[in-house]
Amino acid sequence: MTAAGPVIPNFGKASACITDNRAFCWGWVRAHWHDTLEPHLIQHVELTFVAVAIGFALAFVLALLSHRFRRLDQPVAIVAGLIYTIPSLAAFLVVLPIFGISYTTIEVPLTGYSLVLLYPNITAGLRAAPADVLEAAHGMGLTRIQTLWRVELPLAVPAIIGGLRIAAVSTVSIGTIAAIVGGKGLGEPIFIALGAPHPFRTEIYAAGGLVVVLALSLDLVLVVTRRMLVPWTRA
Amino acid sequence: MNTTRAATIEFDCVSKRYPGRDEQALHDFSLEIPAGTFCVLVGPSGGGKTTALKMVNRLVSFDEGDIRIDGRSVRDLEPVELRRGIGYVIQQVGLFPHMTVGDNIATVPRLLGWNRSRTRERAVELLELVGLEAADAKRYPAQLSGGQRQRVGLARALAADPPVLLMDEPFGALDPITRARLQQEVRRLHHEVARTVIFVTHDIDEAILMGDRIAIMREGGMLAQYDTPDAILASPADSFVEQFIGEDRALRRLALRRVGEVELEPDGAGDAPRVSTATTVRNALSLMVGSQSDSVCVVGDDGTVKGVLRLARVEELLR
Numbered sequence: 001m002t003a004a005g006p007v008i009p010n011f012g013k014a015s016a017c018i019t020d021n022r023a024f025c026w027g028w029v030r031a032h033w034h035d036t037l038e039p040h041l042i043q044h045v046e047l048t049f050v051a052v053a054i055g056f057a058l059a060f061v062l063a064l065l066s067h068r069f070r071r072l073d074q075p076v077a078i079v080a081g082l083i084y085t086i087p088s089l090a091a092f093l094v095v096l097p098i099f100g101i102s103y104t105t106i107e108v109p110l111t112g113y114s115l116v117l118l119y120p121n122i123t124a125g126l127r128a129a130p131a132d133v134l135e136a137a138h139g140m141g142l143t144r145i146q147t148l149w150r151v152e153l154p155l156a157v158p159a160i161i162g163g164l165r166i167a168a169v170s171t172v173s174i175g176t177i178a179a180i181v182g183g184k185g186l187g188e189p190i191f192i193a194l195g196a197p198h199p200f201r202t203e204i205y206a207a208g209g210l211v212v213v214l215a216l217s218l219d220l221v222l223v224v225t226r227r228m229l230v231p232w233t234r235a
Numbered sequence: 236m237n238t239t240r241a242a243t244i245e246f247d248c249v250s251k252r253y254p255g256r257d258e259q260a261l262h263d264f265s266l267e268i269p270a271g272t273f274c275v276l277v278g279p280s281g282g283g284k285t286t287a288l289k290m291v292n293r294l295v296s297f298d299e300g301d302i303r304i305d306g307r308s309v310r311d312l313e314p315v316e317l318r319r320g321i322g323y324v325i326q327q328v329g330l331f332p333h334m335t336v337g338d339n340i341a342t343v344p345r346l347l348g349w350n351r352s353r354t355r356e357r358a359v360e361l362l363e364l365v366g367l368e369a370a371d372a373k374r375y376p377a378q379l380s381g382g383q384r385q386r387v388g389l390a391r392a393l394a395a396d397p398p399v400l401l402m403d404e405p406f407g408a409l410d411p412i413t414r415a416r417l418q419q420e421v422r423r424l425h426h427e428v429a430r431t432v433i434f435v436t437h438d439i440d441e442a443i444l445m446g447d448r449i450a451i452m453r454e455g456g457m458l459a460q461y462d463t464p465d466a467i468l469a470s471p472a473d474s475f476v477e478q479f480i481g482e483d484r485a486l487r488r489l490a491l492r493r494v495g496e497v498e499l500e501p502d503g504a505g506d507a508p509r510v511s512t513a514t515t516v517r518n519a520l521s522l523m524v525g526s527q528s529d530s531v532c533v534v535g536d537d538g539t540v541k542g543v544l545r546l547a548r549v550e551e552l553l554r
Contacts, residue, residue, distance in 0.1 A: 136329025139294055139401075140343055140391075141318030154333040232333045232375040 018202070025202045036189055036203075041210050044185040047175045048218070051107055052167050055114030059163075062115075063122035067152075073123060080116035088113070088174045092181045106178040106185075113174055114167035121163025125156025158233070161226040165219050172215040186211050241270040241431045242305040242398040244291060249300035251286060251456070260286045261297070261456035268448070270305075270398075271429040273422075275446035277436055278479070283456030284435045288401050291433060292321045304399060319343055322392030322400035322430070326407040328384045330376040336362070336387050337372030343395040361390035364427075366420060382413035389421070393428075402434045406441070418444055439480055443468070443487060451476050465491055469553075485553050489517035494533050497552065499542025507532040512541060520549055 017025035029037065066072040086094075091109035099105040129152045137147045179187025186207045193203035246266040252259045261283040268274045276284040289295040290302055293314045302309045309317055330339050340358040349357070359369045365386040376384055385405060392400060405421075406414040422445060425432060436442055442449045443464045451459040451467065453475050460472040468488040471477040480487065495512025507530045508522045519531045523546055530545040 130327075130329075130332075132325060132327030132329035133331060134329075135294075135325060135327075136323070136388075137331075139292060139318060139323035139325070139329075141315045141346060142342075143315055146346070151331060151333075157333075230333075232377060 021198055021201055023201055024205050028202045029206050032203075037206060037210060040184075040186045040188055040207065041214065043188075044172070044175055044211070044214060047106060047110060047178060047185050048168065048171045048214075051110035051171050051175070052114045052164065054107070055111045055167060055171075056118055056164065058111070059115045059118035059122055062119055063126060064148075066123060067126045067148075077120060077123075080119050083112055084116045088177050089180075092178060096181050101182055103182060103184065106175075106182040110171050110175055110178065114171050117167040117170060118160075118163045121159050121166070122156065125159030125163075126152050128159060129155045157229050158226060161222055161229070165222045168218040168222065169215045172211060172218065176211055186214075240396060240398050241272075241429050243270045243303075244268040244274075244399060244431055244433065245301075245303040245306075246287065246290075247301045247303065249287070249290065249297050249302060251283075251290070251295070251297045251299075258454075259456050261290075264300070264456060264458055266450055266458060266461060268431055268433065270431055273425050273432045273434065273445060273447045275434045275436060275442040275449045276452060277439055277442040277449055278452035278459070279454065280437060281454045282452035284437075284452050285403055286456065287452075288403055288433055288435050291399065291401055292318045292323060294318075319346055319395065320397050320399070322395075322397040324385075324388050324392045324400070324402040324405045326404040328376075328388040330384055330387055330391070332376050334375075335372060336367075336374050336376070336379070339376070339387060340372075340391045340394050342391060347395055349395075357394060358390075361393060364393070364424065365390045380413075381409055382417060385409060385417060389424075396428075398430055400430045400432045402432060404435055404437070407436070421445070440487075443491065451479060486517050486520075488553065489520060489549065490515045492516045492552070494519050494531070494544055495535075495541070497544060497548070499533055499544055500548070501542055502532070502540050507543060509534050510544075511536070516544070516549060516552065519544055520546075523549075 015025065015027050018028055062072075062076055066076050088109065091112070092105065095105050095108045099108070126148075133151060133155075134147065137151050142150065175185050176187035176190065179185055179191050189203050189207040193200040193207075244266075245268070246264050249261055249264045250259060251261040264283070264287060266274075266287075276287060278284055286295055290297050291304070291309065293309055330336075331342070334342075337355070337358045340361055341354045344354045344357060358372055362369055362371055367383065367386055367390070371379075371383070371387075376387070379387065388405070392402075402421075406417055409417065418441065434445055436445075446464055448462065449464055449467055450461045453459045459479075460467055460476045465488060467476065468480060468484045468491070471480060471484070477484070492515065493512065494510060494514050494516055497516060507528050508526050509532045510519050510522060512533060512535055514533075519533075522531055523529060529547075530543050532543055533541040535541050
């Protein structure tokens, strides 16, 4: 792990706050926003989006398949459950020898986690359509595909968004650990600050705080999206 | 009654056995329902009423025999195409919770490719027909009462003006007052736009009230009797039907007729209880018994005396 720039402050010119390694120095955050915090925040957002997007696409296809062929559901759910029990650190280290220190090594486990978190929510959502609603759809002459797109999927939206909230928040948090295999994301400044002889508190708190803010923001965006997409429950 | 849009439905020796069951769900079942008839299938559970109903739109398959709509076998049509031409109303309504009332009603017209303005006009027309307001089109099912939901269910079933309407215990989940109101309105609707209706219920009172014809079914999916309510009440085919329609069948028969429809004797007695022409003969009889009088005086809407109904005449009606 190498620092991308002057992350370790020059103790000679630094303020007393920094030299004393007090709890939190705003001056450091202002000085290093552009060279340290902002680039890592952007990387973190990118990591999360790619992992959740690919994880969602895969989980969606798998869920549609197991909705159509019910026998698939149990095996897929079991495998997904097993994958989720792998500790995140171990998962990164398992993938590391395959892809080396790279973007792929970060994204494979992150995508896997969001897939296994999303799959059960999407399948549960597809099953949320009440029996009488499906019978009416069938009886009125909707085809199986029409029933899926016009009835089952819209009714699955609340569960799908619920799954996306869990996947987004946990990907943001697990993504912090990804820094050990790829040097990307908000985990990077945290690990660097932790690695110093006297762990630099301001940097740890600033980067850690951004992780929390990012997770909460994504959650909020999804809650708002749900309100817009699901007007019928606001009766 | 305009029956141009109605169709005849014929069950021709239809049999069905569900896999894994010993007894047949429907046994050699034959029934001819003339175009525009309101036909009620009634009987105890296990009688195969719902099975028979769902065979018409092929939600349930049959092993033997045939079902024809206007002479055409339901097996000759694609199930999806067949179903779009048949209105279907179920007890739990099954409205799409994520769609507005208007979109729910527009389901089949959209499947059939109607254009936007025709679909919207039709939805408004139907809302009015089933006693709702045009503004209700924008509401969601969760915002409606049980009775309103079933009205929407009915409007949705009627949207593409199908010649056949299947109703599977449509009022079973409603409170008695809402149920009575909807029963009246469905009868009225049937008089306005006659379709061939198959209506399933386990309630003999509802069957007598609603049906032009009643098919009484017994366990094992067999037809016990098929006739008009009056004929069934007057002469039940066997002891099963007799028991099913109840010991008060004479009174039920009298409830089918209003005193205004009965031939009356000229005015005679002075102090007999007075009833309006819309009173049922059953209620008139109740009044006679209650007031220990052997007649009632029938009065028209304008207050003029139409005549006298005597106890002896009531007895004659039952012969």
